[in-house]
Amino acid sequence: MLKKVGITQSLSRGHREELARHCEIIILEEGQSLSGLLARDELSACHGLICLLIDPITRAVTDAMPKLEFVSSVSAGVDHIDIQALTERGVPVGHTPGVLVATTADAAFGLLLAAARRLVEGDRFIREGNWRPDNRWSPDFFLGKDVSGATLGIIGLGAIGQAVARRAAGFDMRVIGWTPSGREVPGVDSVSLETLLSRSDFVSVHLALTSSTRDFLDADKIATMKPGAVLVNTARGGIVNELALAQALDCGHLYAAGLDVFESEPVSLDSPLLQHPRVVVVPHIGSATTLTRAKMLELAVRNAVAGLQGQRMPHCVNPQVYPLADEG
Numbered sequence: 001m002l003k004k005v006g007i008t009q010s011l012s013r014g015h016r017e018e019l020a021r022h023c024e025i026i027i028l029e030e031g032q033s034l035s036g037l038l039a040r041d042e043l044s045a046c047h048g049l050i051c052l053l054i055d056p057i058t059r060a061v062t063d064a065m066p067k068l069e070f071v072s073s074v075s076a077g078v079d080h081i082d083i084q085a086l087t088e089r090g091v092p093v094g095h096t097p098g099v100l101v102a103t104t105a106d107a108a109f110g111l112l113l114a115a116a117r118r119l120v121e122g123d124r125f126i127r128e129g130n131w132r133p134d135n136r137w138s139p140d141f142f143l144g145k146d147v148s149g150a151t152l153g154i155i156g157l158g159a160i161g162q163a164v165a166r167r168a169a170g171f172d173m174r175v176i177g178w179t180p181s182g183r184e185v186p187g188v189d190s191v192s193l194e195t196l197l198s199r200s201d202f203v204s205v206h207l208a209l210t211s212s213t214r215d216f217l218d219a220d221k222i223a224t225m226k227p228g229a230v231l232v233n234t235a236r237g238g239i240v241n242e243l244a245l246a247q248a249l250d251c252g253h254l255y256a257a258g259l260d261v262f263e264s265e266p267v268s269l270d271s272p273l274l275q276h277p278r279v280v281v282v283p284h285i286g287s288a289t290t291l292t293r294a295k296m297l298e299l300a301v302r303n304a305v306a307g308l309q310g311q312r313m314p315h316c317v318n319p320q321v322y323p324l325a326d327e328g
Contacts, residue, residue, distance in 0.1 A: 023047070043064055050074065072093075074096060087320065099292060102292075108234040147171050150201035166187070169187060231245065260286045
């Protein structure tokens, strides 16, 4: 009898056919939180689960799945999953790192450029009918910040942070960086966090969201940023204190911000960040290209198939669940 794998969103035909060769697919109700299915037979019958970053995989959810053998997430980050609960049960958790590095780095640099040069603000200016013959051009018309020659501070020097550094080199930026691990990266001057914040014209955040990085850029740290700096966050909402950021923008301490992620998603229309003209916002689309999303789904299915076959996942967040005999 084929094992059953629950998926929280329909897969493409090719990915679905590949997965169906190894298991019976159960499509869990789209648009409904898994917590709403705790008492449902569909959930308890699953041997595996393929989920998205919008699906909170809590201990209550996993406790409702007594047959669970693996979880495969279509995401690089896994802050939506209770890794400890699954590790305690010996359940491997797969994710999709690597394949979204270039795409997310492109998005981060795109937000940096858009915020620095007021591109969204200029687009809105035209569409609202404000560009008229009497104000068609002047020496101080829509002045922005120079990117070329500026200093970029990168917080978190993993694969995405390093990819952003490579892009910055093409703009003749000086790149400085800080990472919790102390990793040295060619082309990036390692400095203290305090130095990075005080010297950077642009700050780009590339940390994972954990208990130690939640509210990492709080009011005190934002206050130490260089006056007139631009903050870009394509990592996770919750790392940057949004109220403190809004206040720093309102008082003029910071020049602008580019945000792909928010503490609560979708972001509330009442958020003070949305009221600031120099905040460029996009709806968590850092990895949103056709090719990248296809690669993420492919890797998630590969992780799932490995889980079904009792093999090591190609990309596992908690490899300690595998017997030591499998190492190497």
